[in-house]
Amino acid sequence: MARWDRTHDALTRAASELFAEQGYAATGTAQIAARAGVSEMTLFRHFATKESLLLADPFDPLMAEAVRSRPADEQPMCALVEGIRQAWADTDPAATDALRGRLAIIAETPDLQGAIERTSQDSVAALIEALSERGVPSARARVAATAVIAGLSAALLDWARSDGTALDDVLGAALDVLGGA
Amino acid sequence: MARWDRTHDALTRAASELFAEQGYAATGTAQIAARAGVSEMTLFRHFATKESLLLADPFDPLMAEAVRSRPADEQPMCALVEGIRQAWADTDPAATDALRGRLAIIAETPDLQGAIERTSQDSVAALIEALSERGVPSARARVAATAVIAGLSAALLDWARSDGTALDDVLGAALDVLGGA
């Protein structure tokens, strides 16, 4: 592992720890850099914003892939919903714990309202691209992809706030609603 | 008009002018306050953020009202879409010019990505409330309302970027897509 990756990881770890210990707002970028054993400047060379220390767009190519493989006669919202549904089914459930932790921080931090949408722009773009290949005009594709991602984000935040609900159930219900049920 | 309202208007006017003249990012809050003939502190007493100088949540009660009056057997997304469609039809087309100007500024300012969603939380809450009264569980209501507002925001931004397209057409198409067409 090269130097860049080592500092990158050190920063990510330091940030997660501090956010969990004292909350997002109460944690300063200087403090994060200090715990990572690095200058604040270096922190901002690795992460454009404090936000991005918490949220990296996973940019799941599986979602766009699944959307592409939906039957050609499905309408945009339906193709998105069903594609995402099946992409998520193929995802391993190990990562959900870490996800939940980060979402909980977002849920309780007013500054981070809309943070998921902001960092999901790559995913949105990928979904738009996938819809475009199905012949959906770009304006419509953008509306559908933006709406679905926003709806899913809301569902994820609800899940992080709730206790004990299964992620699959929450996502399933959200996708049902978005699909018109 | 009381003193508060006079200052408030002066600030709004100063901000619009400066944003239009030099762009959002290039305009400082101190500059806005100066043009309004007021201290910077006063600006922040009237507007919580620089953003809110540009975007006030119109919080249209008509939308929620129209959603409430949809047939009881309609699914959440459908009730929202059709309710909003008819609420918008009742809106006078005079305000669209000003709207377009503000949206254009948002569209060309990276800092303002997600600004509409952020300032539409009152509208989202009103829509959730309206859906709840129809018996929709709050988690589902939140997903649907968030998605629809996000989709509409995307459509509005597209409209502001485009030239000459009619707002009605853009919104109609967006609502069609969101409704599953």
Place this chain on the structure above:
DNA sequence: TCCTGATAGTTAGTGACTAACATTAAGACC
């Protein structure tokens, strides 16, 4: 006219983020 609360000013600060430039350390090549 005076008094009281609403409104505004002042000062000093915090914290995220940037620019410009100097410095060190890592990996390739001889």
Place this chain on the structure above:
DNA sequence: GGTCTTAATGTTAGTCACTAACTATCAGGA
């Protein structure tokens, strides 16, 4: 192993949105 290049980091000094605590002033009713 030593040298060389460049990726990576450090340092310093700033900008700008926004806040806190406190003081001053204005408007409008008694």
